[in-house]
Amino acid sequence: MLRTHTCGELRLDHLNEKVTLSGWVQTVRDKGKIIWIDLRDRYGITQLVMEEGKTPTTLIDLARTLGREFVIQAVGTVNERAAKNDKIPTGNIEVSVTNLQVLNKAALPPFKIEDETDGGDDLRMKFRYLDLRRNLIRQNLILRHRLAKATRDYLDQLAFIEVETPVLIKSTPEGARDFLVPSRMNLGQFYALPQSPQTFKQLLMVAGFDRYYQIVKCFRDEDLRADRQPEFTQIDCEMSFVEQEDVLQTFEGLVKYLFKEIKGIEVADFPRMHYAEAMKYYGSDKPDTRFDMKFVELKNTERDLTSAKGFKVLDEAELVVGICAKGAASYSRKQLDTLTDFVKRPQIGAKGLIYVKYNTDSTFKSSVDKFYAPEDLKQWADAMDAQPGDLLLILSGKTQQVRKQLNELRLEVGSQLGLRDKQQFSCLWVVDFPLLEFDEETQRWHAMHHPFTSPKPEDIGLLASEPAKVKANAYDMVINGVEIGGGSIRIADETLQARLFELLGFSQEEAEAQFGFLMNAFKYGAPPHGGIAFGFDRLCAVLSGVDSIRDFIAFPKNNSGRDVMIESPATIDPSQIQELGIKLLPNKE
Amino acid sequence: MLRTHTCGELRLDHLNEKVTLSGWVQTVRDKGKIIWIDLRDRYGITQLVMEEGKTPTTLIDLARTLGREFVIQAVGTVNERAAKNDKIPTGNIEVSVTNLQVLNKAALPPFKIEDETDGGDDLRMKFRYLDLRRNLIRQNLILRHRLAKATRDYLDQLAFIEVETPVLIKSTPEGARDFLVPSRMNLGQFYALPQSPQTFKQLLMVAGFDRYYQIVKCFRDEDLRADRQPEFTQIDCEMSFVEQEDVLQTFEGLVKYLFKEIKGIEVADFPRMHYAEAMKYYGSDKPDTRFDMKFVELKNTERDLTSAKGFKVLDEAELVVGICAKGAASYSRKQLDTLTDFVKRPQIGAKGLIYVKYNTDSTFKSSVDKFYAPEDLKQWADAMDAQPGDLLLILSGKTQQVRKQLNELRLEVGSQLGLRDKQQFSCLWVVDFPLLEFDEETQRWHAMHHPFTSPKPEDIGLLASEPAKVKANAYDMVINGVEIGGGSIRIADETLQARLFELLGFSQEEAEAQFGFLMNAFKYGAPPHGGIAFGFDRLCAVLSGVDSIRDFIAFPKNNSGRDVMIESPATIDPSQIQELGIKLLPNKE
DSSP: OOSSSEEETTGGGGOOOEEEEEEEEEEEEEOEEEEEEEEEEEEEEEEEEEEEETTHHHHHHHHOOOOOEEEEEEEEEEEEEESOOTTTTTTEEHHHHHHHHEEEOBOSSSSSSSSOOOHHHHHHHHHHHTTTSSSHHHHHHHHHHHHHHHHHHHHHTTOOOOOOOSBBBBOOOOOOOOOOOOOOTTTTEEEESSOOOHHHHHHHHHHTTTEEEEEEEEEOOOOOTOOOOEEEEEEEEEESSOOOHHHHHHHHHHHHHHIIIIIIIOOOOEEEEEHHHHHHHHSSSSOOOTTTOOOOOEEESSSSSSSSSSSSHHHOOOOEEEEETTTTTTTHHHHHHHHHHHSTTTTTSOOOEEEEOOOOSSSSEEEETTTTTHHHHHHHHHTTOOTTTOEEEEEEHHHHHHHHHHHHHHHHHHHHHTTTTTOOOOEEEOOOOOOOEEEEETTTEESSTTTOOOBBBGTTTTHHHGGGGBBBBBEEEETEEEEEEEEEBOOOHHHHHHHHHHHTTOOOOHHHHHHHHHHHHTTBBBBOEEEEEEEHHHHHHHHHHSSSSSSGSSSSOTTTTTTTTTTTOOOOOOOHHHHHHHEEEEGGG | OOOOOOTTTGGGTTTTTTTEEEEEEEEEOOOOOEEEEEEEEEEEEEEEEEBBBOOOHHHHHHHTOTTTTTEEEEEEEEOSSSOOOTSTTTTTTEEEEEEEEEEEEEOOOOSSSSSHHHHHHHHHHHTTHHHTTTTTHHHHHHHHHHHHHHHHHHHHTTTTTEEOOOOOBBOOSSOOOOEEESSSSSSSSSSEEOOOOOOHHHHHTTOOEEEEEEEEEOOOOOOOOOOOOEEEEEEEEEESSSHHHHHHHHHHHHHHHHHIIIIOOOOOOOEEEEEHHHHHHHSSSOTTSOOOOOOOOESSSBBBBSSSSSHHHHHOOSSEEEEEEEEEETOOOOOOOHHHHHSSSSSOOOOEEEEEEOTTTTTEEEEETTTOOOHHHHHHHHHTTTTTTEEEEEEESSSHHHHHHHHHHHHHHHTTTTOTTTOOOOEEEEEEEBEEEEEETTTTTEEOOTTOOBOGGGGTTTHHHGGGGGGBSEEEEEETTTEEEEEEOOOOOOOHHHHHHTTTTTTHHHHHHHHHHHHHHHHHOOOOOOEEEEHHHHHHHHHTOOSSSSGGSSOOOOOTTTOOOOOOOOSSOHHHHHHHEEEOOOGGG
């Protein structure tokens, strides 16, 4: 080893020991008679010291040639520091250098290797190997490692077996777009990269594996958003002889264990929220429950506190629904205008925003004073459980749309009021999802989760008559408004599965071609089974209170699916293409 | 849960408890008044019993409809068995059924779900989910899981961090053929699937990660042999600030730990063997050292015990080399003919085989009695340390070829003499590999390991003058004649790396295009580093004493790279192809 200790290891216990350290030069402070070097490695920073008269002149001369990020090896004695630094664990000691060697030089990095770096996103991605030297990113990846390790420890204890499923599989048009791999040994045919190991894990249940998990790469050839990557990682799990409650208990246990092990936080039992409830009170199937601010409906099919006052917009609305922002009656005109602009952005698409200030002196000031008397507004305020000093924000329109819009507004206001503390965690299960949703565009039913999700037994009778009302044995785990995982109890019955495929518009031939092997497997004794998959990148980010997953991935791709560090994808040798039995389309050569 | 206990769990301790079990029907024995059912799950087999007069008739009737592999749930009471079965851990008890439910029916499986199955390879692969129900295969995959878990535990303790490297990377013509993935977002460009994360792990060292590992899928588009798969798994590791000895110690420690944890075997320190020694004494860089039978050279550049006796074949040979098969002088003419045929097979390619029987009465009988007197043969026997009763087997020819041939013969004879016990393990390191080998076909130097392997510092001077003599800081771990892992200390110096690329025939542009990002990274302070990669599939097989890796992979592909269960690769929708900016070559459509 080119070191006896790491740069994070030495303490007063080591006084007078002769040690060898290796690492990167973080800083050199040359005060003339004394030179201090901060030596950095993964484990920490240790101060080296060299002093004229004490340290050999050749070493001092050598030290003066060191630049940032040079790789050096230093031999020396551990001494107590005169001026201690209580900000770092090695801050009580320094190493008086008796030998020094440059292991490798370093050109000046294109940006500062510090928490607050001067490198822009593009530059940091191109030099990702330098970006990864930054404390912040390294800690993220260490956290990721620890989460993976703890996940495995927990599942291993519960007799789950990690089984690797294949990466070169078969394309299934259902779902997102697959990445394809031309086969050289089977010309004209293609493998696909898996979007998830869904069918394989179900086959493992048919195979009697009983409890399976895998931390596994999955792939989707989708147009990318900031928080999507073409390759991403799932904690993929499946269990046999279970009902929904067993899966919920097992994986609530996992996440509690992770919080405890990694964050030192005891998380309470997760509340369960029905899908319908989540939509009604939060306008989202992944509500952020760190704060309350539930939706209150002023006009719906059951009551109407807004009509017949001459305000056509609300008179014609299917739903009038609002939130009460506690203590926000002091919002300025400008702040309210900004909120109005926010909901009117095309991504959200509201026509406008109604506000009602319930002033601290119990008067009302609203954007609809023309139509509604203070008594009317008081009625709204009471319905919304508002107190003087609160601000009511109200949207109206078609039920589904307006709920989505108000969800966005609620999250924005929650952020503005500081109610979304990233170091506070609110976990829940959303349950009782509909099995199917009708797609207006294709005019057919789609599986809300996936086509293997089982309907609630009591709802099977509705499959033919009222498919929209059939609820599924499906569940999502939500933390701080982010969907961390989702799963379902699967269909284990060949006949029911065939019926579902039919309902989803698969011809018998299509179902056979795509999922024949699975339906065939079900003929030979499939156990009742169900499972869940967690988005591992996102889990890392949420536990760290970070929005983007990118800095939890060592070598991420940009929004064009490119790795700008290795310059991939790239053009390849024409002979490689030809060998695959394909050619580029004329304008792509 | 649809069970209170697993089928491997109940003991006499559970007597009189009311339990619920779920599983598959292994067998039904209907003796008229009594029906026994063997119920199987991953954890074991439990005997259920139903008795006329005691068990409700409806249940007995139901039991009579059960077929093999039906999935059932049984409720009952744990009783002591009259006739105990000491072959299974649950053999002291049985469960008297009070309730029975069929969870799923099963068609008759196409082969027997037993250790000794009647299913052929193809059939078992097509119905792999049934094959996986067999005890043998399930145990293999459980072993694989345990090996992976133990590997992670060991490396985690030594502060290694598991980092996921990308799967969608860039093609590098060096090495085997890549699988390619056309990019839809970057038309005309391709990703490649990694043959190993080599460059990424080196970048992680540049990034200061210090100790990295990953259990990771790798891909090679090669024509397949029985023990190769297009996708395979590596335990991939890298360390910074280390020398060769540190890597050897660390990973010898890993394998010892795995033997101890998984097999309960204490393995002694691994001997080190020089590459030159391995070639000279075993004709292989992965010698099977479970048995001795070292090569003895009868004629080489230093001595000659075979020439000038009128036998032209040996007179003209560059090398005459033999092995001594202890106690095999009794081999029959037929056995010797079979061995001769064995070495003359085209895969081995020897012209013939010389045998010398050193009979128990101290006489000699050889295939070259015409040329060599008993005194000559006695001289050979003495050189080969033979005793009466031994058989000498001798080959001759060009040094490299004849060593390879004799290696094959040695292994064959070792097998015949029962010297290759699969439950005995002989581990070693082969070290001091040549850095380069000259390829006659392309008339250029190739890297014996890979182009990032560092030469021994003392040999760098020879790079220009005598490249063949340059030894590498490279090492292979060999167990029972199988190369389990290999690695090297890498080049951390940009200039030396550029020089190597040049020697390997890369133009500066080619080197830049393929490895520019790595050479660029080395400019910014690369630490000395090195590592190793283990073939995980093979490690599983060797530890189990099995030759083929296929049954340690849940869903393997056949020799045409096909998964016959899911029928992959497959033709895909033409629109999917077009979207990728490619088309099939005319005769492939």
